[in-house]
Amino acid sequence: MSALVRRVSVTCVALALIFCTIPAPASADQSADAAHALALMNQGCAATPDGAPQQVAQTEESPSPNPTPTATPTPTLPPLVGRPIAPSGPQQLVPPPLPTPAGPTAPPLPTPSTSPGSPPPAVIQQVTPPPSMTPIPFSNPSSGPVVRPSVTPAPTPEPGETIGPNDYAILGDKLVGRNAANQPYDLDGHVTIIYQDGVIGADHAHYDGLRYIDLTGNAFVRNREADTVLFADAIRFDTLTERTTLIHGRGESTQGVESGKLHFTGSNMVTTSDGVTHVEHANFTTCENPRGGYHIESKSLDIYPGNKAVAKSNLLYLGALAVLWLPIIVISLAPDRGDRRRQARFIPLIGYDSTEGYWIKAQIGFSPSNTYYGYYRVEYYTKVGLGLGYVGTIRRKDGRRQTDINFFNQNDRLQHANQTNLQIQDQEAFSRTTRGQFQVNYQSDFGPLVTLPAQETLTAAIDHGDAKGDRQDYSFNRSTTGSVSANDDYGFTDHRQFRQNFTNDITISYTTSSTGGLYGESSQTDTLHMESLTDFRTAYADYSLTFDKYDGAQAGSIDKEPELLVRPIGDLFPHITWLPVTGQYTAGYYYDPEAQLGTARTDGKFQAGPVLAHLFGSDFSGQVTVEQDLYATGDEKADISQQFSMTTPLWGHIVNEIQYTESHVNGPLSEPFQELDVYAQGLKQASDVLRIFNNGVYTASLTDSTYFNRQAQDLGYQITMQPSPHSVLLLGGDFQPGPGQGFDRTNVQLATPFGRDSDLQISTFVDWRNHARFEDKDIYYRHIVGNCYELQIDYNQDLKQISLSVSLLAFPSTPLNFGVGQAPSLTGIVPQSFSSSTFTQTP
Numbered sequence: 001m002s003a004l005v006r007r008v009s010v011t012c013v014a015l016a017l018i019f020c021t022i023p024a025p026a027s028a029d030q031s032a033d034a035a036h037a038l039a040l041m042n043q044g045c046a047a048t049p050d051g052a053p054q055q056v057a058q059t060e061e062s063p064s065p066n067p068t069p070t071a072t073p074t075p076t077l078p079p080l081v082g083r084p085i086a087p088s089g090p091q092q093l094v095p096p097p098l099p100t101p102a103g104p105t106a107p108p109l110p111t112p113s114t115s116p117g118s119p120p121p122a123v124i125q126q127v128t129p130p131p132s133m134t135p136i137p138f139s140n141p142s143s144g145p146v147v148r149p150s151v152t153p154a155p156t157p158e159p160g161e162t163i164g165p166n167d168y169a170i171l172g173d174k175l176v177g178r179n180a181a182n183q184p185y186d187l188d189g190h191v192t193i194i195y196q197d198g199v200i201g202a203d204h205a206h207y208d209g210l211r212y213i214d215l216t217g218n219a220f221v222r223n224r225e226a227d228t229v230l231f232a233d234a235i236r237f238d239t240l241t242e243r244t245t246l247i248h249g250r251g252e253s254t255q256g257v258e259s260g261k262l263h264f265t266g267s268n269m270v271t272t273s274d275g276v277t278h279v280e281h282a283n284f285t286t287c288e289n290p291r292g293g294y295h296i297e298s299k300s301l302d303i304y305p306g307n308k309a310v311a312k313s314n315l316l317y318l319g320a321l322a323v324l325w326l327p328i329i330v331i332s333l334a335p336d337r338g339d340r341r342r343q344a345r346f347i348p349l350i351g352y353d354s355t356e357g358y359w360i361k362a363q364i365g366f367s368p369s370n371t372y373y374g375y376y377r378v379e380y381y382t383k384v385g386l387g388l389g390y391v392g393t394i395r396r397k398d399g400r401r402q403t404d405i406n407f408f409n410q411n412d413r414l415q416h417a418n419q420t421n422l423q424i425q426d427q428e429a430f431s432r433t434t435r436g437q438f439q440v441n442y443q444s445d446f447g448p449l450v451t452l453p454a455q456e457t458l459t460a461a462i463d464h465g466d467a468k469g470d471r472q473d474y475s476f477n478r479s480t481t482g483s484v485s486a487n488d489d490y491g492f493t494d495h496r497q498f499r500q501n502f503t504n505d506i507t508i509s510y511t512t513s514s515t516g517g518l519y520g521e522s523s524q525t526d527t528l529h530m531e532s533l534t535d536f537r538t539a540y541a542d543y544s545l546t547f548d549k550y551d552g553a554q555a556g557s558i559d560k561e562p563e564l565l566v567r568p569i570g571d572l573f574p575h576i577t578w579l580p581v582t583g584q585y586t587a588g589y590y591y592d593p594e595a596q597l598g599t600a601r602t603d604g605k606f607q608a609g610p611v612l613a614h615l616f617g618s619d620f621s622g623q624v625t626v627e628q629d630l631y632a633t634g635d636e637k638a639d640i641s642q643q644f645s646m647t648t649p650l651w652g653h654i655v656n657e658i659q660y661t662e663s664h665v666n667g668p669l670s671e672p673f674q675e676l677d678v679y680a681q682g683l684k685q686a687s688d689v690l691r692i693f694n695n696g697v698y699t700a701s702l703t704d705s706t707y708f709n710r711q712a713q714d715l716g717y718q719i720t721m722q723p724s725p726h727s728v729l730l731l732g733g734d735f736q737p738g739p740g741q742g743f744d745r746t747n748v749q750l751a752t753p754f755g756r757d758s759d760l761q762i763s764t765f766v767d768w769r770n771h772a773r774f775e776d777k778d779i780y781y782r783h784i785v786g787n788c789y790e791l792q793i794d795y796n797q798d799l800k801q802i803s804l805s806v807s808l809l810a811f812p813s814t815p816l817n818f819g820v821g822q823a824p825s826l827t828g829i830v831p832q833s834f835s836s837s838t839f840t841q842t843p
Helices: none
Strands: 037-039 169-172 174-177 185-194 198-207 212-223 228-238 243-253 262-271 277-285 294-304 308-318 321-332 349-353 357-369 372-381 385-395 401-412 417-429 434-443 455-465 471-481 485-499 502-516 522-537 541-550 559-568 581-592 597-615 618-631 636-650 654-666 683-694 698-706 715-724 727-736 745-753 758-767 773-785 789-796 801-808 818-820
Touching (some): 321 357
Antiparallel strands (some): 037 169, 198 212, 212 228, 294 308, 372 385, 455 471, 471 485, 559 581, 597 618, 618 636, 683 698, 758 773
């Protein structure tokens, strides 16, 4: 076998698409018959003045006395410096370019030599191409993106590697042409290009002697994880511009796809040296049979590794039917998938509502970088008007600051006004011990046909702490409701950690409140509140001393001057193992500014139980709680409550449970204070729950209760049946005894298969008092098409709406949803993303 070898001086970026593990090489005897060509080429073609790749032919040698060494694992690049590694996932189509590794490069490959001390170059066995993939019969043949997975550093290469970090090799069975500068040549038979990150194969390769390498005949590209394979009619590599072009490319990948594969095609794919890929006439799907499922055709697709993918002029097909045209689709390829701003619905939703009319809602995502991303909201209602919004996140690169913005403006025709909702939240770590948060909320849009005064909230807080545990918090909050009311609150908290079991907290707040009347009158109140809490914990008890003081009469406020709370740790009587007893004791002086009443108070609370026992085949549980209050005014009050339950199994298919609760109150209910130690009336209640079951076939329960007030209570019933392994029936309601009463309304829920790959679910109420009429119907139908996507149709009688949504089964955790009247969007104009969960700090 003959071999061509060459040292590469720069990183082979554009053609290093993927990586595969190289099998063990053939022995010297097996390789001696073929004219095998091995060439390591310079991407910039700068090895010679004329720019032609240098090639050194290996002459036929007699077999070496030592066997040909086995190929060691292909060396990999050192960790990338200064460039982020693109995340994994189905959207990760192009990795970042491979920079020239810092530090010394691997030593040059040894050239063939007949000297006794020079070992011959190791022969690398060709990689046979994978089975040719049958093209997917799209309705309009087009192309999809080139899938290029992220580059993951591998173990440090060992001495003797035949492919270095900056090298690639071309192998073939036969060399045709001259191996000289500026001279073209061809390689035929099992042509393979091996890189640090992948392998490219074809039947034929042609080098024009100046710039281009063309591969034809079963050309393929495969990554090292072997989960992505690309095929093309031809592959061209430009050694000067480091651009790789695939003609009529097609492929399949399972990267990030939780079910099935991602199939894609493209008439022309071009990858530049910086890793950006441009695809003309892209066509992609996750269905094995697109005509029975869906596919999306795009005029062009630009993929920015680790950032975003932008598809323009898109047409969605369900089967052979084009159902929706989208001018642009932006998909974020950045990490932090949990952030809802990175999961914008790029497919618009279309629906109808009796109040808002026909509407269309779209979210156009953007992600220029990992520190700035979000989406634009465009919503139009035929009765209400046009609404525009912006949702974005801005971060510092060091992660010390993040600003979240959520804005939406609705031009409301019904109320003849512009309504705006705005939320801004800014969080910043000023230092390792100090951080701050600032938040603004403004809401004037409360939904269709709802007119309320605009609400404004401004919040600012600064927190400072040290390693010892001491902490100081400063806060300000202002909230207004139009001209009706306004509140300002200034707060300060100081936490001191004297020891691990000894702490003190001091809180000071100053609040001003003003309200406006219907006729212009107004009132204002100022309140100063100070509280100190000292906690000391021992091995036997926890002691808490509280000072709590208001500067004026406030409704519901009680001054504590001071209060001591003692909580013994553990069981009060540890020698009685079957009866756990816990308790606490409180003593202090209390003052009610509003009633101008002050007095001393003591409170003792003890709990015995729960006691667990097994009696006569039944499980018994019970506990008793006693609380006693004494006041210096002479008032006394007490509360004794007890709870018991007994569960008894009968004949293997019946379980009966009896529960009893009783509470006795002695003394004045709301004396001497109106806001402290206010007890309710005593009560007695007992209930009996009878459950009858037969494995998983059915379960029935009857619930009866009484309050011992000589009045009959409702009898509740619940029945769950499983008529077949794939169907469930639930019935529930109550029966009211007495003349003219009886069964009220029964809730009926049914889930059952409804044809092939379909199921039907019904939830409704049967009104027995209205001629057994069905009310509040909710019908849900689900159908899976071609094991590819799922259709969901929901009809709700209360809301008077029908919704249709489609979910791709390939991405169940992060579905690419599109539909007409999708249920999550049927919430009116008010942005649901204004909930607090949306603005949770992303770690």
